[in-house]
Amino acid sequence: MALWGGRFEQGVAEVTQEFGASLPVDKALYRQDIAGSKAHAAMLAAQGIISHEDERAIREGLEGIEADIDAGTFVFDINDEDIHMAVESELTRRIGEAGGRLHTGRSRNDQVATDTRLAAKALARDLMQANLGLRRALLVEADKAGATVLPGMTHLQHAQPVLLSHHLLAYVWMFTRDFGRLRSAFDASDASPLGAAALAGTTYPLDRRMTAETLGFSSVIDNSLDAVSDRDFLLDLEYACAVMAVHLSRLSEEIVLWSSQEFGFITLSDSYSTGSSIMPQKKNPDFAELIRGKTGRVVGDLTQLLVTLKGLPLAYNKDMQEDKEGALDAAHTLMQCLSVMTGMVSTWTVHADRMRAVMHRGHLAATDVADYLAKRGMPFREAHAVVGHLVLEAEKRGCDISELPFEAFQEASELFRRDITGALDIDAIVAARTTEGGTAPSAVADQFKRAQARYLVD
């Protein structure tokens, strides 16, 4: 008979046993569940609601159960439905009557919210750590990149040259914002629902601040209905995961492109590549693709919880039991993706010469040639048209704008002088973009310092 079986004359239908159980998922939260129970029991004793002997028996019993689960010797029974009842019924088996006093002034509704919040905090903290690891790896790569340039793109077409370090720092900033999102998910989880009981609070003189403090929560949740039905903190965590996964996916896509024969910008290390079972020559960027693929899963997890919560009346509803699987999956999946990405970028080989070699394709200097004319008095719109014609001319000759003879420039406009070569030089083009946040080495050096400083304070 289930712990709640008193008012029932029959057991549940067999098909509903597995269907209704969350144990396969929430047994992962046993540490949080036991910590929550120990804190609750200690508070009950401090408030004179249970005796100190009972509290001691409960504490020792729970510690024994925790040790057994740690050791893998604890036998879970699906009939216990969830981790809360699995632990409590085993506790009562072990210590008798005192075990039955543990649930005084408590409900599984505030219990599960407590466990889940504790787990969310731990997951957010681990992910923040992993996020820092990746940022560090990218900062190291950005630093190593030195003066390496590559074609900056829009629409995947050559646009303007940029420093490789600038390109990598763009990702560092994305992951820096992701860190902030994780931190706010942590903060959203950091309040204690314990003491809200089923939905309305209880008649026992509970000290909610005491349990909150024991469990490391910064505050207690103000409203008992909200305490048992709020899952925003999981949405926040899953959203933070989803956005970070999307950022990882974009980086993965670039890794897939860059490691292709067409680009040839990087070679992945053997340890982050796979071969083909039929084509002996293949070296595939499987893991970058897999990160890109797993992003769908993480986004799906967020969507699932949003849809699950939509339309739920206050307070607890069993639908909410569907909250944990996706959240754990999103966090665990992202954790793996972060470690794989960190290893992949730290071990790739960058082909600066190849990046340089493709610079004379796609007329990367065109904007600077137009700026050259505009700075000599021609309205920019007109300059744009003049350079458009020069590009067309170069296309007809099958060369890059930077390879046109000086006469072609002279023909296009008399404003062109010999010094036009300065506007055609890739390094000069890069060096001229000194805007704050621009790609000039001096601006990138400043940016690097700011990104590193943020890394160091996070």
Ligand code: ARG
């Ligand atoms: N297993 C449940 C969950 O994960 C715990 C809370 C159940 N409460 C209840 N009244 N059925 O949400």
